[in-house]
Amino acid sequence: MSETLEIEQPVLPTISPATDAEIVTYLRRSYKFAEVATLAERDALILQLCEQCEITVSDEEWQAAGDAFRTEHKILGVAETYAWLAHQRVSVEDWSEGIKARLLAQKLKAYLFGEVVDSYYLQNREEYQRVALSQILVLDFTDAMKLAKALREEQGSFCALALEYSKGKQSQENGGFTGVRFLSELLPEIVQAIAAVKEGEIIGPIHTKLGYHILRVEKRFPPELSETVREQILDTLFEFWIQENSKARMLSE
Structure with missing residues (x-):
């Protein structure tokens, strides 16, 4: 009669919260340090530019932005706020400074490119x-x-077939629906495929680097210069400006 071998399992040690130094070590070890460093350098650059341009945030704007953040993240009560801060491992001061940095970035983009948003939109209207x-x-x-x-x-219904067969995470979870998207956010092959089709028409299969897509346009929305589009244009112009200045600086060195 054979004996059953019992393998002794190791006792899992208690895992203490990582220190800042341990987090930095992990970022280096996982080759993510450069990515985070780039974001930190960009944040520092924005704050320096705001100081140069004398762009500031009033207490009222700061408070309103904080209230909007809490509403967006559903952390309206004091207890909920402190629980969220604890989960994020940040202090009230860290969170507050993050709100201020976001506000300054928005103001900087508007200061630099606010006057050309309308003309940029008119020249690139179809992208929106x-x-x-x-x-x-x-x-x-x-x-x-x-x-x-x-x-x-x-x-078969589009929803049922998407739930059963789709390999795309978002489309599989939502019965095929991927949301309302700007054309500029879609792959070029998909933009071309849906250009002239009617709402509700089945399109495809369309081959892209992701696989084979069967598509259906549920509704088309005419372009409009909404606040969301305005912010997206400001982001686009700012990122292009940063990249061009970085290239010019590298060439001059």
Whole structure:
């Protein structure tokens, strides 16, 4: 009669919260240090530029931004706020300074490029058209053809087939719906494929680097210069300006 071997499991030690030094060590060891360093350098650059341009934040603006942040993250009560801070491992001062830094960044972008947003939008208006889009993403062309045929012949619902077959995390979880997206956010192959189709029409399979997409445009929205679009344009212009200045500085060194 054979004996059952019992393997003694090691006792899991208590894991203490990582210190700042340990976090830095992990970032270096996991090759993520440069990525975080770049973000820190960009943040420092923004604060220096704000100081040069004498851009400041009033106490009222600071308070309003903090209130908006708490509303957005559903941390309205004192206890909820402190629980959130503890989870993030930051102090009230850290959080408050982060709010201020975000405000200063917004003000800097508006100071530098606020006057050219309208003209940029008019020149690139079509990039800001939005579509409500559904998709089923699969990796095999034969599977994609079968799904597209089934949808065109109404042998299954888009939602049910997406839940069962889609390999895209967002589309699989939401029954195919990927949300309302700007055309500029989509892959070029998809933008081209949906350019002239009617709402509700089945498109595809379309091959991209991600796999084979079966698409359906749920609704089209005409371009408009909303506050969201305005902020996106300011971000685009600011990032381009930073990149161009960085290139010029590297060439001069």
